[in-house]
Amino acid sequence: MNTSDTPHAPEVGAWFIGARGSLATTATLGIHALALGAAAPVGLTTETDAVRVEEFPAIGGIVVGGHDISTTPLDERAAQLAAGGMFPAALVEATRGRLRETEENLRPVPTLTTTQQEEIDLLAADIIDFRDRHDLREVVVIDVSSTEPLPPYHPCFDDDDLLQTALTTPGVRVLPPSSRAALAAIAAGAAYAAFTPSASLTLAVLRERADRAGIAYAGQDGKTGETLLRTVLAPMFAARGFRVQSWAGTNLLGGGDGATLADPEAVRSKLVSKNRGLHALVGDDVVAPLHIDNVPDLGDVKTAWDHVNATGFLGSRVTLQTTWSAYDSALAAPLVIDLVRSLSLATRAGHAGVVPALGCFFKDPWGSDVHGFGDQTAQFVAWVHETAAAVAAARVAAP
Structure with missing residues (x-):
């Protein structure tokens, strides 16, 4: 070391x-x-x-x-x-x-x-x-x-x-x-x-x-939280042959990042970079709404919720929900x-x-x-x- x-x-x-x-x-x-x-x-x-x-x-x-x-x-x-x-x-x-x-x-x-x-x-x-x-x-x-x-x-x-x-x-x-x-x-x-x-x-x-x-x-x-988790989980769905239909995400954060990303122009580039890898892994036809919301009282802690809806064998439904919360810095x-x-x-x-x-x-x-x-x-x-x-x-x- x-x-x-x-x-x-x-x-x-x-x-x-x-x-x-x-x-x-x-x-x-x-x-x-x-x-x-x-x-x-x-x-x-x-x-x-x-x-x-x-x-x-x-x-x-x-x-x-x-x-x-x-x-x-x-x-x-x-x-x-x-x-x-x-x-x-x-x-x-x-x-x-x-x-x-x-x-x-x-x-x-x-x-x-x-x-x-x-x-x-x-x-x-x-x-x-x-x-x-x-x-x-x-x-x-x-x-x-x-x-x-x-x-x-x-x-x-x-x-x-x-x-x-x-x-x-x-x-x-x-x-x-x-x-x-x-x-x-x-x-x-x-x-x-x-x-x-x-x-x-x-x-x-x-x-x-x-x-x-x-x-x-x-x-x-930098890939630190929600996107990191997505790029770990998305290959699993593809490897098992599931068809992902939607992958929705919501980010809650405060502090300086929350204030900055409250600007719709500033957040635009962030949303693009966060979803590009997901589409590359599960396909461009996947519905992937993504929101970033400023919640000032959270301070430097960021929380991300994801909801994944996929189709499995014989048309059965597969659903995954994740919560990721951490000090982003x-x-x-x-x-x-x-x-x-x-x-x-x-x-x-x-x-x-x-x-x-x-x-x-x-x-x-x-x-x-x-x-x-x-x-x-x-x-x-x-x-x-x-x-x-x-x-x-x-x-x-x-x-």
Whole structure:
């Protein structure tokens, strides 16, 4: 296990977009708690027996930085989350010193810029400065910011020359924040993951830039709760020959996510990513109504109800009902740490482009049409061991 109170030299940077949000704060506290030996690596895929390899960066060697529009200090944000039951208050006290040290690595999102290219350059400069100050081997940028409305189509989304003209023209605003952050990661030469359903690298012209830059990247939209359960159960119905007729779902959540997804434009991309995998597994003709409702008093706890109606042998009815309730950021935080370690491993192996084998972490995986969780996990396990072996062989061969 790569978690202990043994000091590790800074090795890899985790740069969070939305660094003071619930998810990033939980992940940051988790990294520090694991490094101090104050918590066990429960929920970390990269610390399971099937996946653990020495070539993953030590958790104690991960340095955290990031961008955010919020100014609430990390230790205060962590205390707020602990008060809501996300994790014990004792962990905040155990990591408070490290959280305050991390605060020195957080930067505001630039606002007083005349062009979007100027903002992207400033964002990239912050990432490069972070890497250089800590003498890091690589930086992994993870977008864990709030879901944003999808941008209206613009011709520059398909043409790099048109995009560059738009980015350098004063007053023109064509790219949403998630895409600007992704371009900053590309410009900084950092690996990148989109943990949200926002536009990010889904725009064709940006994906081409990422490929040309040769960074490792993965996405999209973290698979933590209801969708995770669906991609476990749906293959069962298909394997047993049942015909699923409807799969209805309702999500109840409060906190920042609930408020954000109360916006019908912001929730649109979330609904699409949540249902795409289900349709891929049980068919496009399945009726799949899905609702996301803001219930403020739930705070950071998310509850999901699903009702599945299927036809079995001789036309008999098969019905399944599920309830999933958890602190969503506590489900997502270990996956974010897994992605930092996995994309670091990919970078060390010289991987350039999308990493399809990381699909088990996402609702709408880039570069892969595999959605069944069992198949995705098998792909990830195989990829980890193959990639780790390549890194180990290169290390032995190095003079």
